Amino acid sequence: MKAFAIFLITAGFILGAVFAVLSVETVDWLPYGLSLFLGFAGIVLFRKAKYAGAADEHHVAGNIDTLQTSLDSICRNLDELVGRREKVPPHEFRFEIDRHFRNDLTAFAASRESMQHAFGLQAYADIMSAFAAGERYINRVWTASADGYVDEVMAYLEKAQRQFAEAREAFAAQRG
Template sequence: MVKKIGFLLLISGFLAAAYSTALDTESVNWMMYAVAAFAAITGVFIIKRHERGTAKSATVLSANRAELSDSLEKIVGNLEDMKGAGDAIATDSLRDEIDARLRDDLRRFADARETLIHLFGLQVYANLMSSFAAGERYINRVWSASADGYDAEARTYLGKAASQFRDAQAQLQAAAA
């Protein structure tokens, strides 16, 4: 309900501000514009405050903590399986394997990542996300190399991606301990 009030203030403030500038082509009713802008800004603050409170709730933090751990575990496991399969997975089908095995878990982790800040602080978040982002870039490189038929490059960067995600997983486990 609070969030709806915030959105109502934001939308009505923007509309009223736009209306106040369109009333007269020669002059602007600055008082009406200021009141409308104040309503819109108040709406933004209400929305942000509500979202911040929701993000810090014990239920959300607990659920997202499990999502972070579970998704990283699955990413590392799937990368190790793909790396261990070696030539059993053809280079041109490696990108399909990445899409099938990793996409959902990468998205789940990314959706829950803000919880890291609330649980462990900004420094842990920065360090962990640095490893995660590097691993994600390596996966993108594997995908591209697979699409272009560069077997050696795809296999090399598959190992590098697995290493980065293992590092992220170790950092998460160390922070949670």
């Protein structure tokens, strides 16, 4: 279904481009309009196919498990990093973040849309708001570490810890 939809999109917009430039003075609107309609029909089919796959019960359940695992791992690693922050040189935090957080942050981001299907849009917004803030703070820790700003490393590390804890609590509340 997706392959057919991509074919329609491609064919529709290529034909539209061809019909738009066939004549220098005017555009033959009927074939041009039909080709654009074909392209837009492909977009609609593609979105329906994508939504059907994303809303599949097994797909959503698997992604919810991935989200839970990733969020727990992020919080656990962050608690551990905050606990030993005095022992880690400030310029080393960026390497710690790359080593302990990047895979979980990526996995969470890749699976996040399943929260909409499982929990609803408002719960998704609440969880993602806290998660996004935590991710921004983690990225700020990385940048401050690279730039050598020790005070910012410590301050944003604690802010990230609070935001991810809030995201985990909101996620746990939705899972029941």
